[in-house]
Amino acid sequence: MTIQEIQQTYTATIFQVIHDLNIDVVALGYNETDYANIICGIIWKESSGNPNALGDQSGPGQYCSYGLMQLNVCAGTPQGLGFTGDPNTLFDPYTNIYYGTKYFTQLFQQYGNLAQALSAYNAGSPILSNISGYVNAIVSQIQTISGKAVTLAKAYPGIALAVLAGAAVIYTKTKN
Numbered sequence: 001m002t003i004q005e006i007q008q009t010y011t012a013t014i015f016q017v018i019h020d021l022n023i024d025v026v027a028l029g030y031n032e033t034d035y036a037n038i039i040c041g042i043i044w045k046e047s048s049g050n051p052n053a054l055g056d057q058s059g060p061g062q063y064c065s066y067g068l069m070q071l072n073v074c075a076g077t078p079q080g081l082g083f084t085g086d087p088n089t090l091f092d093p094y095t096n097i098y099y100g101t102k103y104f105t106q107l108f109q110q111y112g113n114l115a116q117a118l119s120a121y122n123a124g125s126p127i128l129s130n131i132s133g134y135v136n137a138i139v140s141q142i143q144t145i146s147g148k149a150v151t152l153a154k155a156y157p158g159i160a161l162a163v164l165a166g167a168a169v170i171y172t173k174t175k176n
Contacts, residue, residue: 001049003141007040009049010068013094014039017101028108037146038114039069039101041138042121046070051093066090069100075124077103114139114150 001009014036018025025035047053047068055065056072064074067090071078078090078099090096108117115135119125122134139150 001044003040003044003145006044006049007037007145010040010043010093010097011036013097014101017094017098020098021102021105023101023105028105034146037142038138039097039104040145041142042100042104042118043068043097044141045122045134045138051096052091067096067100068093069096069104071096071099071103081106 015032018032018035023035025032028035030038043049046065047055047070049068051068053065053067053070054063055070056063056074058064058074065072066087071083071090073079073087073090081099081102083090083095083099085095090099104117104121107120108114111117111120118135118138142150
């Protein structure tokens with residue numbers, strides 16, 4: 001699916017999840033539509049919009065990551081968020097978006113900026129070198145559907161992140 005098709009298909013579900021989880025998107029520095037676009041970008045990168053996507057094989061015929069947002073049951077990600085069902089229920093778009101958005105929002109609140117939250121969603125921790133791949137791909141897609149520049153950092157001490165021509169650039173403060 002294209003990012004536009006993902007947006008058209010899943011935005012209503014994402015809005016419902018944002019409301020069900022009582023996410024204060026304004027406190028995170030976004031409006032509801034922009035936050036939904038971020039989730040669409042994650043879905044695009046993780047599964048290309050395929051609700052039945054499987055990834056990260058743990059053995060022959062055994063998979064760790066399920067669904068739209070590729071929730072990793074081997075790492076215990078959905079279980080740590082309160083999920084207790086059979087992993088196959090993570091193929092349900094609402095269920096997957098619910099736990100994926102819950103996880104991403106926790107990371108966003110923990111790290112305080114989009115670049116680190118996206119990197120941590122992908123790698124388990126905010127690896128700044130990961131910005132050039134995973135994060136840039138998502139930022140590019142978010143810009144495609146929103147038509148505006150994406151701010152990666154609100155206020156991260158010592159580092160300012162900017163998007164230039166679709167590529168995240170890291171600026172570090174130096175002592176004068």
